[in-house]
Amino acid sequence: MVEFHVDRGSGYPPYLQIGQQVREALRLGWLQPGDRLPTVRDVVATSGVNANTVLKAYRELELAGLVEARQGSGTFVKASLGSAAPEDLDPLREGLAKWVAEARSAGLEDEDIYALVREVLSGGAQ
Amino acid sequence: MNLETTIWLTWRQHRWSVLGVAAIALAAAFALITAEVDQGFVRDSMPITGFYGLIVQLGFGALIGMFWGAPLLARELEDRTYFVAWGQDVTPVEWLRGKVLVLGVLAALLGAVVGAGDGYVGSSSSWSSFEADPLVQAGYAVLGLAVGVLVGLLTRHVVTAIAGTLVFFTLVRVLLAMSVRDYYFPPERVIARWENTPVVPERSLELPGGFVGQDLEPVPSRGDCVSAINESSCMRRANAAIGTYVDYQPIERLTAFRIIEFVLCLLLAAVVLWVAFRLLRNGGAWKPSRSHRRIGVPVAPVSGVAAGAVTDSAAEPAAGAVAVLVAEPEAELGPEPEPDAEPEPGLDPEPDAEPEPEPEPDPDPEPEPEPEPEFEPEPHPQPEPEPEAPDTAHKAPDTAADKADG
Amino acid sequence: MSVVAADVSKWAVRNVSFELPPGSVTAMVGANGSGKSTLLNVLAGHLPPSSGHASIAGRVAYVPQHKPMYRSFKVADVLQFGRRMNEVWDERRADEWLTRFKVPRRLQVEDLSGGQRTHVTLALALGSRPDVLLLDEPLAELDPLARHKVMRELLTEVNDNGMTLVFSTHVVAEIGGVADRLLLLSNGRLLVDGDTDELLEQHVLYTGPHASKSPVEGPVVLAKHGRSQSSYLVRSGGVRVDEPWTARYVTLEELVVAHLERAA
Numbered sequence: 095m096v097e098f099h100v101d102r103g104s105g106y107p108p109y110l111q112i113g114q115q116v117r118e119a120l121r122l123g124w125l126q127p128g129d130r131l132p133t134v135r136d137v138v139a140t141s142g143v144n145a146n147t148v149l150k151a152y153r154e155l156e157l158a159g160l161v162e163a164r165q166g167s168g169t170f171v172k173a174s175l176g177s178a179a180p181e182d183l184d185p186l187r188e189g190l191a192k193w194v195a196e197a198r199s200a201g202l203e204d205e206d207i208y209a210l211v212r213e214v215l216s217g218g219a220q
Numbered sequence: 221m222n223l224e225t226t227i228w229l230t231w232r233q234h235r236w237s238v239l240g241v242a243a244i245a246l247a248a249a250f251a252l253i254t255a256e257v258d259q260g261f262v263r264d265s266m267p268i269t270g271f272y273g274l275i276v277q278l279g280f281g282a283l284i285g286m287f288w289g290a291p292l293l294a295r296e297l298e299d300r301t302y303f304v305a306w307g308q309d310v311t312p313v314e315w316l317r318g319k320v321l322v323l324g325v326l327a328a329l330l331g332a333v334v335g336a337g338d339g340y341v342g343s344s345s346s347w348s349s350f351e352a353d354p355l356v357q358a359g360y361a362v363l364g365l366a367v368g369v370l371v372g373l374l375t376r377h378v379v380t381a382i383a384g385t386l387v388f389f390t391l392v393r394v395l396l397a398m399s400v401r402d403y404y405f406p407p408e409r410v411i412a413r414w415e416n417t418p419v420v421p422e423r424s425l426e427l428p429g430g431f432v433g434q435d436l437e438p439v440p441s442r443g444d445c446v447s448a449i450n451e452s453s454c455m456r457r458a459n460a461a462i463g464t465y466v467d468y469q470p471i472e473r474l475t476a477f478r479i480i481e482f483v484l485c486l487l488l489a490a491v492v493l494w495v496a497f498r499l500l501r502n503g504g505a506w507k508p509s510r511s512h513r514r515i516g517v518p519v520a521p522v523s524g525v526a527a528g529a530v531t532d533s534a535a536e537p538a539a540g541a542v543a544v545l546v547a548e549p550e551a552e553l554g555p556e557p558e559p560d561a562e563p564e565p566g567l568d569p570e571p572d573a574e575p576e577p578e579p580e581p582d583p584d585p586e587p588e589p590e591p592e593p594e595f596e597p598e599p600h601p602q603p604e605p606e607p608e609a610p611d612t613a614h615k616a617p618d619t620a621a622d623k624a625d626g
Numbered sequence: 627m628s629v630v631a632a633d634v635s636k637w638a639v640r641n642v643s644f645e646l647p648p649g650s651v652t653a654m655v656g657a658n659g660s661g662k663s664t665l666l667n668v669l670a671g672h673l674p675p676s677s678g679h680a681s682i683a684g685r686v687a688y689v690p691q692h693k694p695m696y697r698s699f700k701v702a703d704v705l706q707f708g709r710r711m712n713e714v715w716d717e718r719r720a721d722e723w724l725t726r727f728k729v730p731r732r733l734q735v736e737d738l739s740g741g742q743r744t745h746v747t748l749a750l751a752l753g754s755r756p757d758v759l760l761l762d763e764p765l766a767e768l769d770p771l772a773r774h775k776v777m778r779e780l781l782t783e784v785n786d787n788g789m790t791l792v793f794s795t796h797v798v799a800e801i802g803g804v805a806d807r808l809l810l811l812s813n814g815r816l817l818v819d820g821d822t823d824e825l826l827e828q829h830v831l832y833t834g835p836h837a838s839k840s841p842v843e844g845p846v847v848l849a850k851h852g853r854s855q856s857s858y859l860v861r862s863g864g865v866r867v868d869e870p871w872t873a874r875y876v877t878l879e880e881l882v883v884a885h886l887e888r889a890a
Contacts, residue, residue, distance in 0.1 A: 102802030105875035107823040111803075138785045142778035143803035144651050145785040150823065225710040232703060233696065300694035303672065304747075307688055308711035308754065 096125060096132065098141050108143055112151035113158075120160065120175035123183070131161060131169040221310045226318035237287045238326065244283065245330040248276030252352070253336065277351055280334045281360030284327045285389045289368015290381035292319060293496075297376040312500055320369065320493065324362055331361030345474060347425040350401070353478050359485030364389050366489035370496040392488070396481065402427055404480045407467035411436055414456050420468040429466035431455055438465065628758055628790040629669060633678035638814035639664050641678070646792065646807060648683070648757070651784055653801040653822075654794040655882055656811035662794040663691055665811070666762050669792070684757030685714065691762040693747045697736035701729055704746055708753045720753030726779065727772070740767035748776070752783060761793040765800065777804055798879040810882060812889045822878065827864055829881050833857040834871035841871045848884040859884045 096119050100108045119125040132140075137148045152169050155161045162172045197207050221229075231238070251273035276283075293316070296302040306312040335357030344352045351357065367389045372381040407427050412418040420426050431452075433439040439461055445454035455461045469477070628648040633641050639661040646652050654662050667673040669680050670688035695704065701724065709715045724731070727745040735743060744767050751759060759780075765773040781804065784791050795801065801808070801822070808825060810818035818825065832841050837856045840846050844862035859876060867873045876884070 100803040102804070103799050103877055103879065104802065105826060105877040105880070107826045108803030109823055135782065135785055138781050139778060141803075142774055142781060144781055144806050146649075146651070146806045147803055147823075221711070228710060229707070232699070232707075299697070300690065300692060301696055303688065303690045303694050304696065304707075304750070306672070307670070308708070309713045310711045 098132075098137055098143070100141055100143050100147075109147045109150040109154065112137075112143075112148065113154050116151070116155055116160070117175055120171065120173075123174075125171050127171050127174055129171045130167075131171065133168055221314045221318045223318075225310075226322050230319050230322045234288065234292075234323070237291070238323075241283060241287055242330055244276060245280065245334045248273045248280075249333045249336055252277070274352075277334055277357065280331060280357055281364035281393060282386055282389045283364070284331075284361045285364030285366075285368035285371075285385040286382045288323050288327065289365040290372045290385045291378050292316075292323070292369050292372055293500075294372035294376055294378045294381035297373075298378055313497060316369075316497065316500060320365070324365055327361035327365050328358040331358035334361075345471070346423060347469070347471065347474065350474070350478065350481075351397075355482040356478050356485075359482035360393065363392070363485040363489045363492075366492040366496070367392070370492050370499075373496050373499055396484070400484075401477065401481060402469065404477050405469065405473055407469055409465050409467050411463055411465040413463040414452075416463075418464055418466040420466055421470055423471040424468040425471075427467035427469065429464060431461035432463050432465050433461055436462075628683050629680075629792065630682075631665070631669065631678070631680045634665065634668055634675045634680050635677045636668050636673055636675045637661070637664050639668070639811075640814045642811075642814075642816045643678070644809060644816065644819050646790060648790050649784065649788050650790055650807050651781065651805050652790075652792045652807040652809060653805035654792060654809045654811065655796065655798055655801070656794075657796065657886065660811040661814040662811055663762050664814075666690075666760050666792070666794060670760050682758050685755065686758045686760060687751035687754050687756035688760040689744075689747045689751050689762065689764060691766075693740075693743050693767070695735045695743055695747055695750075697734065699735050701731045701733060701735065701738070701746055704735065704750055705753070708750045712754045714755050716753050716755050719755070720749040723749040723752055723779070727775075741769065741772055744768060744776075755787075756789060758790045758792070761791070763795060764793050765795065765797070773800065798882045802878050808878070808882075810885055812886055815889075817885050817889055818882075825881060826875060826878065828861045829859060829876050829884075830862050830864055830873050831857060831859050831876045831880070832862075832867055832871050832873050834867075841867050847881075848888050 096115065098112050098115050100111050102108075104111065106114075116125065116131065125131075131152065134145050134148045134152075137143065138145050152161065152163065156163060156169075160171065160173050160175065161169050163169045194207065197210070202210070251269035254269065293302075296305055302312075305315055310318075332354035335352060335354035351360075364385070368381065368385040371384040371388060372378075375381045375384055402425065408424075410418040410420055411432055418429060430438050431441060441451060442455060442458055442460045445451050445458065445460070448454035452464065627645045628650070629644075629646040629652075631642055631644050633643050635641055638659070642661075642665060654665070656662050664673065666688065667690070668675050669682060670686055670690075671680075671682075672688070696707075699707065705717065705720055705724075708720060709717060724745060727742070729738070729742050729745050729749075733742075735746060738746065744764065748761075748764070751761075764780075765776060768776060777800070780791060783789055793805075805822055808818060808820060808822050809816060829847065830842075834841060834856060836851060836854055840849070840858040840860055842858075842860055842862045842865045844860045844865065847859040847861060849859075850857045859880075
């Protein structure tokens with residue numbers, strides 16, 4: 095069962111934070127199609143966010159085609175995200191860990207690493 | 221608020237002052253009664269216990285006012301617990317009515333106890349012990365309570381209210397005793413020619429006298445005689461009068477006067493309480509709490525229109541295309557009330573009822589006279605049943621209103 | 627609508643209007659003296675507005691700022707008070723609240739800590755099954771852990787009972803994800819009234835080279851100019867921007883501070 099953490103200080107709207115966390119869980123394989131998302135009441139009771147926020151997050155995920163609400167029984171994961179199977183992820187993760195260690199030893203801080211990753215992802219490296 | 225709740229709440233909140241005052245009252249009554257037994261009839265010396273009892277008699281109304289009346293509202297206002305008291309389903313008016321009723325009956329009973337016994341003066345059926353009477357003391361106690369409640373509401377501060385009650389109640393009481401009481405009925409008069417002195421019947425209350433002229437009506441004293449050593453012989457020499465007179469109230473009127481004083485106290489108390497209820501209802505600064513719950517439902521359709529207006533205008537800045545100043549929210553809200561004013565033909569059920577919901581429920585359900593019925597029954601043997609009648613009568617409109625919105 | 631304020635004026639509060647739907651959670655934010663308590667008092671019916679009107683659909687319960695309560699009452703007496711003084715009373719709900727926060731029933735109110743007294747007043751308020759619950763600085767006397775827990779429990783009550791919740795606070799960091807509606811008051815005026823998520827999505831901070839004009843269209847909330855740099859907080863609705871400008875979303879706190887600075 096996923097548990098959501100909402101960063102109240104963040105400028106990122108809380109309902110998007112929840113949506114993002116569901117997507118992340120899907121990508122990482124923590125949530126599989128057919129899994130049930132926690133009920134709105136559970137999320138409210140455990141993470142102290144407004145029920146409307148949770149509903150909004152679920153609705154957004156539903157619109158994105160990732161989950162579906164089944165009458166009376168809850169919200170269920172419909173599709174998986176991320177094309178890679180979990181077993182394919184492992185070597186990649188290992189490689190990245192090695193790379194991060196290298197970067198650290200080169201004196202890069204986390205912020206520098208994020209910046210580098212972003213730059214590479216956006217194709218901005220020339 | 222039913223009687224049981226009223227009694228529970230009054231006892232829970234005021235038990236110490238109730239017990240204290242009751243103890244004083246009982247001790248005073250004991251002192252007065254035993255002092256009387258000791259003596260049998262009037263003597264020059266007075267047992268000290270009877271003297272203390274007399275002091276309690278003099279101050280009992282003020283005592284009630286200071287320790288029951290004054291804190292009743294002032295304590296709530298000072299500690300802000302009126303938010304608690306008046307934030308429940310029981311309305312402030314019901315709340316105050318209940319408390320005043322319970323404490324009023326109790327005060328009247330204790331007053332009667334204090335007034336029992338002949339006191340150190342010897343016999344209660346004499347003008348000099350006019351106030352040593354259950355009825356009179358009950359009247360003072362109720363008046364003291366009423367004065368305390370009003371002063372407490374006005375000052376909103378317990379200590380100030382206690383001091384104010386003492387001053388104000390004493391003033392009223394002294395005024396009653398000194399200038400009002402003697403003339404509840406027009407006095408009787410004895411007239412004597414110069415040779416005699418006017419003599420009032422035994423045990424009468426002697427009032428001021430003067431000179432009478434030919435027609436046996438009082439005449440003013442001549443200017444030059446006022447300063448004379450012997451005013452009478454001066455008047456006689458000047459032939460300005462044919463004799464003297466003295467006014468008096470015969471002893472037979474004593475009981476009637478006591479009843480009149482009692483009723484007068486109750487009327488005064490009723491007026492004072494009427495003012496207090498009035499202020500409480502119109503909210504000096506504290507509007508009765510849940511009263512406007514009652515307008516609940518009619519709001520919905522009208523505000524639905526307004527909500528439409530809001531989301532429309534809110535959509536504009538979201539689009540980002542139009543340059544809307546940030547000060548916009550205020551501007552948006554300005555025109556908003558308009559939909560309120562325009563009765564929408566489609567959603568009309570009660571657009572009329574909507575604009576001023578507050579004044580409506582207020583004046584209607586309980587008109588002013590409520591304070592009086594609480595006290596008038598007291599002279600009669602059974603004080604309880606009557607006050608309940610107005611109670612249930614008041615409840616009816618309330619519950620009806622509640623149903624209307626639920 | 628569950629709560630309506632139509633052009634309400636009273637003391638410092640001037641011409642405030644808003645409407646809150648049932649089941650919403652609204653945070654009323656503003657500096658001390660901005661009129662939050664006055665406005666709540668008007669909504670709760672304890673103060674008559676000098677103009678305009680306020681109305682609430684259904685039962686209202688109000689917990690004022692200093693959590694007044696009869697000091698001589700025992701906690702159990704408070705429950706009895708609630709039961710006797712209300713036509714609708716949910717003893718279990720009030721009782722559970724006290725149990726949840728471990729408030730001893732036998733103590734007198736005057737012997738309770740500030741936090742415990744808050745719980746007693748909240749229990750009394752919830753026990754009367756309000757449709758609208760108005761709280762003035764409900765968390766002020768609670769420790770950080772309890773604050774979080776109280777908010778969580780209140781939101782659960784909102785979710786379970788469809789209650790409308792309005793609370794005032796000046797700690798903006800507490801309202802993210804909690805309140806879906808923000809009312810920002812300053813000097814008795816309503817500066818901002820909006821859905822918190824929408825507000826967050828609309829406000830973007832653009833930073834770039836010194837410029838006398840905002841790089842995007844939309845109402846500028848606050849502009850700041852450094853020696854070689856300018857930043858604009860714009861209610862742009864999330865419009866993207868070209869190099870060399872950068873854009874980022876702001877936190878609720880930044881948003882509130884910017885609006886207050888602008889109003890000052």
